[in-house]
Amino acid sequence: MRTVVEGVSKAYDHPKGPQTQALGRVDFAIEEGEFVALVGPSGCGKSTLLNIVAGLLAPSTGRVRFHGASLNGRPRTAVVFQDLALFPWRSVEGNVRYGLEELGVARRDRRRRAREWLALVGLEGFEAHYPHQLSGGMKQRAAIARALAVDPGLLLMDEPFSALDAQTRMDMQLELSRIYEATAKSVLYITHYIPEAVFLADRVIVLTGRPGVIREKVRVDLPRPREERIKVEPRYVEYLERIWGLVRGVGGAAEGTGS
Amino acid sequence: MSREGTVVRDKAGFLERRKDRRLGVLTVLVVLGLWEAVGRSGWVSPFFLPPLTQVLLSGWEMTRSGEVFSHLAASLWRIGSGFAAGAGLGVLLGVALGFSQKADDAIHPLVAATYPVPKIAVLPLLILWLGIGEASKVAVIGLGVFFPVAINARAGVRNVDPLLVKAALSLGSGRWGVVRKVILPASLPMIFAGLKLGVGIALLLVVTAEMIAAESGVGFLILSAADLMQTTRLLFGIMLLSGLGLFLSWLLGRVERKLIPWRG
Secondary structure, eight states: OEEEEEEEEEEEOOSSSOOEEEEEEEEEEEOTTOEEEEEOOTTSSHHHHHHHHTTSSOOSEEEEEEESSOOTTOOSEEEEBTTBOOOTTSOHHHHHHHHHHHHTOOHHHHHHHHHHHHHHTTOTTOTTOOGGGSOHHHHHHHHHHHHHHTOOSEEEEESTTTTSOHHHHHHHHHHHHHHHHHHOOEEEEEESOHHHHHHHOSEEEEEOSSSBOEEEEEEOOOOSSOOGGGGGSHHHHHHHHHHHHHHHTOSOOSSOSOO | OOSOOOOOOOTTGGGOOOOOHHHHHHHHHHHHHHHHHHHHHSSSOTTTSOOHHHHHHHHHHHHHTTHHHHHHHHHHHHHHHHHHHHHHHHHHHHHHHHHOHHHHHHHHHHHHHHTTSOGGGGHHHHHHHHOSSHHHHHHHHHHHHHHHHHHHHHHHHHTSOHHHHHHHHHTTOOHHHHIIIIIHHHHHHHHHHHHHHHHHHHHHHHHHHHHHSOSSSHHHHHHHHHHTTOHHHHHHHHHHHHHHHHHHHHHHHHHHHHHOTTOO
């Protein structure tokens, strides 16, 4: 599935005083199977954009369109939220089954598929645990499994690892990279952490400060599978420096030169 | 070089809480023992405070004759049916108010205005409408339970984390799915807090209603014993109420652990 974001912007009205422009006009596309990371300073409207793509917020202008093969009732998008939003009253497996229930998958298949996804994210043996019994990284894995289980056309991730400690965060980046390479899903990944964006993405879209507009789209030509050692390669470091510069407002133009 | 030095001591140690159930039992036993001693000492007339053993003896006789059971059954039936009706309607209305802003705008002021009325004050009116029989007593208990349950259910629904609702929507839930699979379970802890308040109110109201107009029940037992100056029977009635209250909150605690297993 190809996702096209056309002229999307968002302004919030206030009963008194002027409205707040949270997001300027933004145009970009996410190709089938592409991993796109969206980076920008805090308050630039990254999460607003993700919510618009997820259909959880109406844009003030523009629209989001999906093209491509029918999904046979599967949702077009599924979100991994920053605060996870796991259902505390459901076990880990129950959380992963949730979307399958809503899709009308037969009971036995729900169980089997939930377990397959939990195995893929490395949560075997924790099916019956409740979210509050899990560590931060494990909750994160459960939330990813829950979103992937509905087999969405586009996986949306809103700073999913920002609450993790550095070590777990690195582990989860590798894990996500592995899952992405295994499933070939289209992903829109939001972060303000540039090394993560470069490590994970095929393309990094850099937003300016509020109200965010696209400063630059940078194609990341690093080999897959991505492994930890690419973090010491000169090309990786060059990407980091270039994107750092773009986020700080050095170089690049409002119109992208990348792709 | 001295090997002693200064050893670090745990300054926060006194904050640790260790649960000791034996102390609570001991306190109860001491109070009961004092009661027995004072009752037997002759300092106070047995008319005011008969010793514990005499109260228990009279309780035993009432148990053997089956009198206790008929009073307990009458009170329990009233509590049960009043609680079920009040809690059921309370949950329904509370959830509706929590969910629909229109319904809330229309009905919440009425709830807020009637909530502070002590429900027992309405009993005479209920007797006038429903007669002196069971219906008026069940109705007053239902009314008493209804308010805290409705108010808590409303608050529970309104305080559901919007992120959980978004998560459900993003996973393909429709409106009804969100209500049934997110809003209801998420507000269950608050609803239960309302039910717990309701149990206390039900106990209070059943006794009061039985003292005002009844031929059976623990409240009736206590008042009629007082009328006949049978202090032993009166005190046993009060002990029955303590037991009844403990039993009901134990029961509710069990149901809560069953229904809300995710809370630690």
